[in-house]
Amino acid sequence: MQKIQAQTNAQRSAQTRRALVVAARSLFVEKGFASTTTPELVERAGLTRGALYHHFRDKGEVLHSVLEEEAREVAEEIEKAAPTNASPVDALRGGSVAYLNAMAFPGRTRLLLIEGPAALGAARMAAIDEGHAAASLRAGLEEAMPGHHVAALTNLLSASFDRAALDIEGGGEKDAIRAAMLFLIDRVVTSPS
Template structure:
């Protein structure tokens, strides 16, 4: 019984160290950017050794990937929370869209997911993360709307990619000072255009 308790304790310590590294890296990556952040700063901020960093992550890029994955998952959780299955398909898409724009206002999130993410991880790497999280939620919502008959039937992958790009551009524009109401109005008009009369 004591061995099992010890293993659980080691697992807890391992998870805590990994979480500390991700949190420290997120803070530095958003304050300074990926390129301007060195691994010595990350380990100092996390209060761990350099060996601990390389025990958990192959390199700084792998750590950055973990940060981005965590951020993308957080955005997807907000979208899913705002668009429960009880909503009709169109209302769920609108609620999820609003949740996305709100979630992207978290400090540093647009830099991580929309600027540094594609630059550091490559477009294919970033697409893979998006497809596990926010794009998956969007695609599911679009497919549900098409199945319900409230939206024109279109190729779901292409529609997801193009709408996701529009949402990403809106998030960047809003962060730069653009009117969130204006961008929301245009995005809703896109949904209206896709809706069946």
């Protein structure tokens, strides 16, 4: 009986946390992080402020959870797009398109590239990215360019991908931007050193 009760409490806790993250994501996309208040957040989630502060230290910690989830979903899309039998260059190309497609999910570009850096700062956003899409990109570059030091290339290409996502979000020509990113990847990994 006690084990069933503990499981029920854990499930309730997970549901409460999930409701807060979903409500926060919605509000941060609609209004932005700075313009969202904690009373609005708990009202949207259908919870109390006590529930919010039981699960999160503050609104910034909620944002961090939202961003981790978004970054994880982007990385999962990248990994799915690169079949295990693909050449390293083809895997990078597939991952490039997958990144841009994943970032086109409504609100994701705003969250990861505008709200996150503004609220959490560049260093914390880099740490989030490092655990997800940047790690995939670095691994792909290391495989495609063995023996090369790829840390700087990873940073520069990550910035290019982010700029491409912002351009697409801003109404840029998606196909042309995608083609440009693929051209850039091809040039980087196939150019003589």
